[in-house]
Amino acid sequence: MGLGVSWCRGALGQPAERAAYVGVETSAETGLSRASFFSTSGARLGQAPLDFRAHGMAEHGRRLAVFPRQPGDRFALVDTETLEIRSVVTAPADRHFFGHGAFTRDGQHLLVTENDLETLQGGIGVYDTAGPMRRIGQIALPGPGPHEIARQPDRDIFHIALGGLETHPAYGRTPLNLHAFRSQIVTLDFDRGALNQLGHWAGTEGISLRHLAMDHRGRLYIGGQIKSAERAAGEAVLWLVENDRVERLEPDASLGGYVSSVSAHGAQALVSSKETGLALRLDGPRTVEVQRLDGAGAVALGPGLCAASGFRLLDLNGARVEALPRHEFDNHGLAMG
Numbered sequence: 001m002g003l004g005v006s007w008c009r010g011a012l013g014q015p016a017e018r019a020a021y022v023g024v025e026t027s028a029e030t031g032l033s034r035a036s037f038f039s040t041s042g043a044r045l046g047q048a049p050l051d052f053r054a055h056g057m058a059e060h061g062r063r064l065a066v067f068p069r070q071p072g073d074r075f076a077l078v079d080t081e082t083l084e085i086r087s088v089v090t091a092p093a094d095r096h097f098f099g100h101g102a103f104t105r106d107g108q109h110l111l112v113t114e115n116d117l118e119t120l121q122g123g124i125g126v127y128d129t130a131g132p133m134r135r136i137g138q139i140a141l142p143g144p145g146p147h148e149i150a151r152q153p154d155r156d157i158f159h160i161a162l163g164g165l166e167t168h169p170a171y172g173r174t175p176l177n178l179h180a181f182r183s184q185i186v187t188l189d190f191d192r193g194a195l196n197q198l199g200h201w202a203g204t205e206g207i208s209l210r211h212l213a214m215d216h217r218g219r220l221y222i223g224g225q226i227k228s229a230e231r232a233a234g235e236a237v238l239w240l241v242e243n244d245r246v247e248r249l250e251p252d253a254s255l256g257g258y259v260s261s262v263s264a265h266g267a268q269a270l271v272s273s274k275e276t277g278l279a280l281r282l283d284g285p286r287t288v289e290v291q292r293l294d295g296a297g298a299v300a301l302g303p304g305l306c307a308a309s310g311f312r313l314l315d316l317n318g319a320r321v322e323a324l325p326r327h328e329f330d331n332h333g334l335a336m337g
Contacts, residue, residue, distance in 0.1 A: 008291075008306035008315045019045050019080060020337065021307050021316055022064065023298055024054045024330035025323055033330065035066050035078055040304060042319025046083045050076055055099030056148065057334045060107035063129070064334075071096040071115065071169045077133060080336065089133050094118055095125065096169060099332075100148040103129070104156050104190060111158060111190070113146040114138070120166040120176070122146035124188070141186060142197055144177070147210045148262075152218075156190040159220060163208040165227065178228050183209040185222060185241070201239070203248050206231030209239075213264035218242070219284055221269045223259025232257070238271060240285055251287045253278050260297045260331045270299035272308065274331065279308045291315070295328075302335025309333060 019037040025047075026033040033054035037045040048066075054076075055069040063086070064078040073096050077086045091097055094117050101112035110127040122141035128134050145163035152159070164183035165175040175181065183204050187196040206228035214220045224237040235257040238249040256275030263270045268288065272279040274295045281289040295311035307316045309329040314321040323329050 008308055008317055020302070020305050020335065021300060021333060022057060022059075022080075022336060023307075023309060023314060023333040024057070024066070025327040026053055026330055028326045028328065033066075034324075035064065036324075037080070037083065038314070038316055038321065040317055042314070042316040042321045044321070048076075048078045048083045048085060050085075051088075052076075055330060056101070056332045058101045058103050058110065059334060059336055060103040060129075063103075063107070064336075065101055065103075065110060065112075067099050067101055067112065068097055069330075070098050070173060071167070072099070073097065075101070075112070087133055089127070089135075091125075092135070095123070098122075098145075098147050102149045102151045102158060105151070105154075109190070111139075111149055111188075113149050113160065115144070115146075115167065117168060120144050120168060122162060124149070124160070139188065139193075139195070142195070143182075143184065145181075145183075145208065146186075147208075148212055150212050150214060152214050153216050158188040158190060159212055159214065160186045160188060161209045161212050161222065162186050163210055165208055175227060181208070181227070183207060183224065185209060185212070185220075198241070198246075201246055201248075203233055203236070205233065207237055211259055211262040213262045213269060215264040215269055216266055217284075219264075219269075221262050221264055221271065221282065223255075223262045223271055225259060226257035229257075242284065247285060249282075249285055251280055251282075253280055253287065253290045255280075261299050261333075263299045263301045263335070265301035265303070265335065268301065270301055270306075270308065272296040272299045272331075274310075277310065297331040298329055298333035300333045300335040303337065305335045307333055307335070 098113040124139040145165040164181040207224040220241040255273040258275040293310035
């Protein structure tokens with residue numbers, strides 16, 4: 001295991017003039033974000049200003065969906081070639097968004113994690129993307145607080161981190177069931193409309209499972225955040241699911257009880273923690289390498305791309321890019337294409 005200034009170096013991929021990575025930069029003055037596009041060499045290619053604080057993103061073809069930080073009530077659809085905002089989609093009056101979504105493989109549907117403000121239970125909003133984006137239904141989830149949703153690389157099976165925390169905008173982001181919440185992973189077979197609960201794992205007490213990604217070997221990496229230190233057993237907040245076997249990982253490099261972001265591609269994954277300022281490269285349960293970044297947040301892996309950012313600095317294929325003046329990078333970025 002190495003501890004280096006940069007392990008996102010030497011990657012080759014798309015032409016320099018084409019956008020390969022998109023990150024979120026948020027103004028310290030206004031609290032508003034912009035989606036910023038970069039080449040594989042780290043060159044800035046353009047920006048799409050937004051009228052909300054952004055968080056996660058999802059891409060299909062020329063369409064980039066940018067979701068708001070919880071408890072946002074609208075998301076934007078950006079054209080990745082013109083960088084123009086095609087449309088802004090507003091949540092139903094009894095819903096808010098949790099900052100994440102994912103397209104189906106054919107791009108015909110967009111699935112978005114939501115909160116039901118009456119029941120405080122989680123749901124998935126289903127949007128038809130053929131023509132103007134429109135909401136066509138919803139899927140109820142077996143608990144509150146869904147956060148990230150990620151699709152398997154080769155089929156329309158989605159994994160959802162059901163964080164377990166009941167929240168309501170009237171109380172900000174304060175959990176209302178901290179003393180008793182439980183978190184779990186739920187799998188959705190979109191074509192069949194079938195939900196499968198992976199159950200409440202031992203060791204997840206007091207931990208909200210938040211972020212996840214699957215590599216091309218079918219290994220699911222899951223990161224959590226300690227929300228109740230009294231109930232949590234230790235600081236390990238990283239899990240690996242492989243061939244139906246669930247393993248709680250305890251890497252040598254501490255994540256401080258907090259995972260900011262997870263990304264996977266090929267046979268590896270990147271996991272970050274802004275609490276300890278570390279980003280880990282993993283191959284299954286094995287830690288391959290570690291990078292230090294102040295406020296380590298967004299990580300992204302893709303064809304010919306490796307990216308990790310802290311509060312003020314983005315490491316993209318070894319190139320160092322500073323955030324815009326009076327801006328910070330958010331916890332999520334996206335490898336494009």
